[in-house]
Amino acid sequence: MIPTNTEDGQHRLPMEGIPQPNRAEVLQLPRVHISSHPVMIHKLTALRAKQTPPPEFYRLVKEIGALLAYEATEDLALQECEIETPLEKMHSSRLAGGIGVTPILRAGLGLAEGFREVIPDVQIWHLGLKRDERTLRAAEYYNQLPYQVDLQICYAVDPMLATGGSAIDAISILKRRNIKNISYIGIIAAPYGVLKLSQAHPDVDIYIASLDERLNELGYIVPGLGDAGDRQFGTF
Ligand code: PRP
Ligand code: URA
DSSP states (O other): OOOEEOTTSOEEOTTTTOOOOOHHHHHTOTTEEEOOOHHHHHHHHHHHSTTOOHHHHHHHHHHHHHHHHHHHTTTOOEEEEEEEOSSOEEEEEEEOSEEEEEEEETTHHHHHHHHHHHSTTOEEOOEEEEEOTTTOOEEEEEEOOOSSOOEEEEEEEOSEESSSHHHHHHHHHHHHTTOOOEEEEOSEEOHHHHHHHHHHOTTOEEEESEEOSEEOTTSOEESSOSOHHHHHHTOO
């Protein structure tokens, strides 16, 4: 148990007594996209199961990252180009501008690899945020975002959207680097985190594989999958 000290001197769990929206309230939000692909649902079942060991868990995160990458990149802009096939010249199209992926460390690493398998020339900008388990506030500890930016879009990727604190901070950091077009990509979200993220950054699309029921009093998503970082990297 991780009690938190409050002003009245009581020890409370961090989400104890905090009202949370239900799924129906969040499902109406305009920029929330929840995958309904059967392959995604199948992989998510394996990911959640507690007996799934770290190597398989990491592989599944990557595969789910690739599926989310397909869904989230559906509206990317193209620019025309001319190429020559072995037979003749033709007009064709390429993705317009660079594409950035910001994994929120650590757990975002597997998702970023999934994106990279779909679009190999993405730029990966690492950003380290650690959630304090008592306050549930995120603190930045690592930042490899470049200053020269010429991107069509940047995807902030992190498997778990719990209170939304890490995602909100990560997107604020990206905006301070003048990134205009940002989407958030996650695997499992709680309604509370989705609502907070939508309110803090209403211009950001949110792509997730599942909207779960709620946060427990410790701030973990239920039913969820436990700790996404520990399960990817075997740090139990
Ligand atoms: C987890 C997760 C998110 C964050 C979600 O990371 O990967 O980044 O918590 O919680 P929030 O929505 O309440 O901010 P954690 O800080 O535990 O770090 P890790 O990836 O190194 O395990
Ligand atoms: N971070 C995780 O890894 N899992 C949760 O359920 C919440 C935050």
